[in-house]
Amino acid sequence: MTEFLDDKNAAITDGIHKKGWSSYEQYLSAEDCAILINRLDMLEEEQRLEAAGIGRKDEYQINKDVRRDKIHWLYRDKCEADTFYLTEMENLRRDINRGLFLGLFEYEAHYALYPPGGFYKKHYDSLKGSKNRLVSTVLYLNPEWQEGDGGELAIYVEENIGSAAPEKIIQPKLGTLVAFLSEDIPHEVLPAHKERKSIAGWFRCNSSSADRVDPLR
Ligand code: OGA
Ligand code: MN
Numbered sequence: 001m002t003e004f005l006d007d008k009n010a011a012i013t014d015g016i017h018k019k020g021w022s023s024y025e026q027y028l029s030a031e032d033c034a035i036l037i038n039r040l041d042m043l044e045e046e047q048r049l050e051a052a053g054i055g056r057k058d059e060y061q062i063n064k065d066v067r068r069d070k071i072h073w074l075y076r077d078k079c080e081a082d083t084f085y086l087t088e089m090e091n092l093r094r095d096i097n098r099g100l101f102l103g104l105f106e107y108e109a110h111y112a113l114y115p116p117g118g119f120y121k122k123h124y125d126s127l128k129g130s131k132n133r134l135v136s137t138v139l140y141l142n143p144e145w146q147e148g149d150g151g152e153l154a155i156y157v158e159e160n161i162g163s164a165a166p167e168k169i170i171q172p173k174l175g176t177l178v179a180f181l182s183e184d185i186p187h188e189v190l191p192a193h194k195e196r197k198s199i200a201g202w203f204r205c206n207s208s209s210a211d212r213v214d215p216l217r
Contacts, residue, residue, distance in 0.1 A: 009095035013095060025175065044113060054123075068115065114192045
């Protein structure tokens, strides 16, 4: 594809273009991931993670049958970890826009901690046509994740969120970045057998907060 893209961002952009999703191992180095893990661990220790909710505006609710993760939003210029990650994603945003002209405008992200037994049932990140969240990202922060530890991301490609087998099962291994079209790709987090750490984020097309899932930070 376009040569001026960062190699890894070019691969991500290409995957989104061809399949609607893409997965890249060691997108970030172990050292860079350690900064993010330290931040998440600190937030947990200080009990600053909150139960994640589902639904928009008035329908917002916490439903433990749908998802069981605890989250904390990243803030611009708040700390080294948040600033570092948001800068990385700003570079990705710029590269995806260069390659695909999606008009990604801004980015929001939260740390997520799934306790043992945690999951997130099959869902879309954005409603079709809402043009709110356009591209989803997930970075995994689990240094010793083994097959059998569960917590995989299952990617589906069918139009209908119904049955069908997953297109791809992704292990939440340290440094892996997954990106996919928020309106087109149903996905789910299978039950994790041990604590599972990640940063989930969304590129949006504008700053409107009319149709969003969570308040903008
Ligand atoms: C989400 C989500 C996937 C993952 O937070 O919306 O689908 O693998 N996360 O953590
Ligand atoms: Mn999701």
